[in-house]
Amino acid sequence: MVESMLKLAPEFENVTEQKLAKMTTKNVNVFYGSNHAVKNISLNLHRDEVTSLIGPSGCGKSTFLRCLNRMNDTITDCRIEGEITLDGEDIYNSKIDVVQLRARVGMVFQKPNPFPKSIYDNIAYGPRIHGLATARADLDEIVTNSLEKAGLWQEVKDRLNAPGTALSGGQQQRLCIARAIAVNPEVILMDEPCSALDPIATAKVENLIDELKGRYAIVIVTHSMQQAARISQKTAFFHMGDLIEHGDTTQIFTAPKKERTRDYITGRFG
Amino acid sequence: MSELPMNRPTNWQSPEIALRTKRRYRKEKIFHALGFSAVVIAGFFLVSLLGKIISDGSEGFIQTSIDVDIPFSSSILGDPRELGAAEFEKQIRQVNMLLLIQGAMNDYFPEVTKRKEKRQILRMFSTGAREQLRNIILSNPAVVGSTQRVRLLASDDIDQVIKGNIDISLPENNRKVKDVEIAWLTKFETEDRVSRNFHTRFFTSGDSREPELAGIWGATVGSALTLLVTLTIAFPVGVLTAIYLEEFAPKNRFTDILEININNLAAVPSIVFGLLGLAVFLGVMNLPRSAPLVGGLTLALMTLPTIIIASRAAIKAVPPSIRDAARGLGASPMQVVFHHVLPLAMPGILTGTIIGMAQALGETAPLLMIGMVAFIVDIPGSVTDAATALPVQIFLWADSPERAFTEKTSAAIMVLLAFLITMNGVAIWLRQKFERQW
Numbered sequence: 001m002v003e004s005m006l007k008l009a010p011e012f013e014n015v016t017e018q019k020l021a022k023m024t025t026k027n028v029n030v031f032y033g034s035n036h037a038v039k040n041i042s043l044n045l046h047r048d049e050v051t052s053l054i055g056p057s058g059c060g061k062s063t064f065l066r067c068l069n070r071m072n073d074t075i076t077d078c079r080i081e082g083e084i085t086l087d088g089e090d091i092y093n094s095k096i097d098v099v100q101l102r103a104r105v106g107m108v109f110q111k112p113n114p115f116p117k118s119i120y121d122n123i124a125y126g127p128r129i130h131g132l133a134t135a136r137a138d139l140d141e142i143v144t145n146s147l148e149k150a151g152l153w154q155e156v157k158d159r160l161n162a163p164g165t166a167l168s169g170g171q172q173q174r175l176c177i178a179r180a181i182a183v184n185p186e187v188i189l190m191d192e193p194c195s196a197l198d199p200i201a202t203a204k205v206e207n208l209i210d211e212l213k214g215r216y217a218i219v220i221v222t223h224s225m226q227q228a229a230r231i232s233q234k235t236a237f238f239h240m241g242d243l244i245e246h247g248d249t250t251q252i253f254t255a256p257k258k259e260r261t262r263d264y265i266t267g268r269f270g
Numbered sequence: 271m272s273e274l275p276m277n278r279p280t281n282w283q284s285p286e287i288a289l290r291t292k293r294r295y296r297k298e299k300i301f302h303a304l305g306f307s308a309v310v311i312a313g314f315f316l317v318s319l320l321g322k323i324i325s326d327g328s329e330g331f332i333q334t335s336i337d338v339d340i341p342f343s344s345s346i347l348g349d350p351r352e353l354g355a356a357e358f359e360k361q362i363r364q365v366n367m368l369l370l371i372q373g374a375m376n377d378y379f380p381e382v383t384k385r386k387e388k389r390q391i392l393r394m395f396s397t398g399a400r401e402q403l404r405n406i407i408l409s410n411p412a413v414v415g416s417t418q419r420v421r422l423l424a425s426d427d428i429d430q431v432i433k434g435n436i437d438i439s440l441p442e443n444n445r446k447v448k449d450v451e452i453a454w455l456t457k458f459e460t461e462d463r464v465s466r467n468f469h470t471r472f473f474t475s476g477d478s479r480e481p482e483l484a485g486i487w488g489a490t491v492g493s494a495l496t497l498l499v500t501l502t503i504a505f506p507v508g509v510l511t512a513i514y515l516e517e518f519a520p521k522n523r524f525t526d527i528l529e530i531n532i533n534n535l536a537a538v539p540s541i542v543f544g545l546l547g548l549a550v551f552l553g554v555m556n557l558p559r560s561a562p563l564v565g566g567l568t569l570a571l572m573t574l575p576t577i578i579i580a581s582r583a584a585i586k587a588v589p590p591s592i593r594d595a596a597r598g599l600g601a602s603p604m605q606v607v608f609h610h611v612l613p614l615a616m617p618g619i620l621t622g623t624i625i626g627m628a629q630a631l632g633e634t635a636p637l638l639m640i641g642m643v644a645f646i647v648d649i650p651g652s653v654t655d656a657a658t659a660l661p662v663q664i665f666l667w668a669d670s671p672e673r674a675f676t677e678k679t680s681a682a683i684m685v686l687l688a689f690l691i692t693m694n695g696v697a698i699w700l701r702q703k704f705e706r707q708w
Contacts, residue, residue: 102597106598130600
């Protein structure tokens with residue numbers, strides 16, 4: 001049962017063929033009070049691709065990312081305009097249940113934030129609250145499977161009851177990724193997942209992202225242009241809340257159309 | 271331009287620098303000395319306070335008794351075999367047990383014949399001695415007809431003489447215990463009939479007008495029941511309020527005013543809460559007077575702000591990244607709070623609660639307002655029975671004229687401190703239990 005759950009739902013196979021966008025955003029504007037943080041962004045995100053959002057600090061890329069699973073809802077005086085859809089459904093529609101949305105659109109944060117619980121409970125928490133598995137055996141399978149997919153299984157299989165916070169920074173971040181994929185999401189949002197990690201841990205996480213890309217739509221915010229070039233197929237360049245340019249990663253990095261993109265990529269500002 | 275200090279190389283060997291270093295060391299030394307002396311002074315006061323209480327109070331756990339050969343004569347008590355068990359018991363409850371002591375004293379002091387002096391002898395024994403004799407007879411009716419040596423409780427004045435708290439070198443008119451009584455007491459002592467024993471009655475009985483009969487158990491139970499009510503009301507209400515204000519309430523003018531008011535409530539003198547309790551719980555709701563229920567409710571009002579403030583601080587200290595992580599996995603706001611925030615905040619919440627409860631345990635003023643200051647002999651059996659509390663009991667005893675109540679007061683303070691330490695110990699244990707989950 002779990003096996004089938006972790007596999008792709010049948011309708012997705014066709015989606016891949018048709019190259020339909022998993023998520024679309026149309027004219028998205030975000031305001032913090034009177035501060036216009038994100039301006040008129042329209043961007044499509046595909047299931048079998050890694051999309052990276054790059055740009056200087058404060059350009060609104062993280063804000064935009066957090067709109068995709070409504071993590072901005074809890075911020076008072078944050079106002080969002082425009083349309084964001086998941087499989088053609090408006091996620092800001094009042095009929096949408098935020099809890100289900102966030103199960104479908106998972107998130108990995110900048111700083112590794114495992115729960116102060118055991119490694120096992122960290123992974124099992126999501127499936128438990130969504131009722132994906134109630135039997136212990138099913139839960140065990142989900143935990144094993146998620147840790148294997150996150151490439152952490154070999155390192156932690158003997159100490160699943162050790163606290164998740166006792167792992168190293170890179171392991172913690174992969175634990176967070178495993179935790180996110182344990183609820184079998186369709187999209188994974190990553191907010192600078194490697195900024196707190198050393199180069200070796202970063203490489204491991206990047207490999208992991210590469211392996212995951214066929215199964216999930218992945219959106220990653222990053223400050224490292226090398227990282228964006230290495231792992232993503234699509235790149236979007238943000239500046240001062242505007243989406244300056246987006247397209248295939250190779251095109252953005254080799255033949256940017258806009259001058260500001262070229263300046264940023266070549267390190268003239270940012 | 272080259273005259274700017276930062277452009278010149280610093281001479282670390284110069285006398286100015288050496289002087290500066292010396293000054294810095296001196297300042298550190300002075301600060302260290304000040305801090306150390308503050309600790310020493312605080313320690314001195316603590317030790318002398320505890321020392322005084324313990325040296326005074328330890329006497330309160332000891333009580334003087336006199337061994338007396340009591341003839342349990344059947345002419346006074348009746349014969350249990352003739353009367354039957356039920357009839358005999360009824361009779362024993364009516365017989366004046368003083369007659370037994372009087373009989374014993376007539377044998378022991380044959381030289382005393384005056385009525386006044388005979389009565390004086392009887393007053394050397396506690397009024398509780400009668401109860402002692404009655405219990406002996408009721409538990410074993412076979413003693414009737416025999417003479418038994420019984421350890422009778424001495425009166426509080428005799429007890430004070432034995433403990434050396436009444437100075438017998440003073441002129442006779444200036445002390446409560448007269449020369450004849452001391453002479454009689456000396457006779458008891460030379461025959462080795464006077465003994466000082468650990469006074470279990472102090473821990474098992476309620477209040478009394480007689481110091482040698484007064485006990486702390488009634489007040490202890492009263493305090494425990496009061497705190498139980500306080501905890502059951504204040505803890506859930508306080509924690510839920512803190513959760514609501516911190517996690518769910520919108521930030522607007524109304525919640526700002528609410529917050530200021532809660533902070534102000536923490537500073538309101540406790541007697542004002544007593545007035546509130548008097549007006550609302552007794553006046554409007556007509557709850558029973560002097561009851562732990564009302565005391566507990568009043569103290570709960572007093573404790574609430576402390577718990578709310580501490581809980582809010584503890585909840586605020588939970589890193590937002592944990593909330594993000596849970597929300598990002600699709601946890602509902604309730605699940606975020608009850609699965610993640612609350613367990614992490616629990617140690618802090620418990621610390622705040624125990625501070626509030628310790629405050630409530632030591633509080634006297636609000637209890638005076640709602641009538642828990644009454645003289646209550648019975649041990650309260652439920653939260654609606656009349657009761658008193660430990661600090662109020664201490665207050666009452668400290669106010670009593672009898673010399674012997676001084677040591678009882680100190681002994682009661684020791685019991686209160688022991689209660690407090692036990693309570694804190696449990697809280698610390700609980701807190702560590704919660705902290706062990708990382």
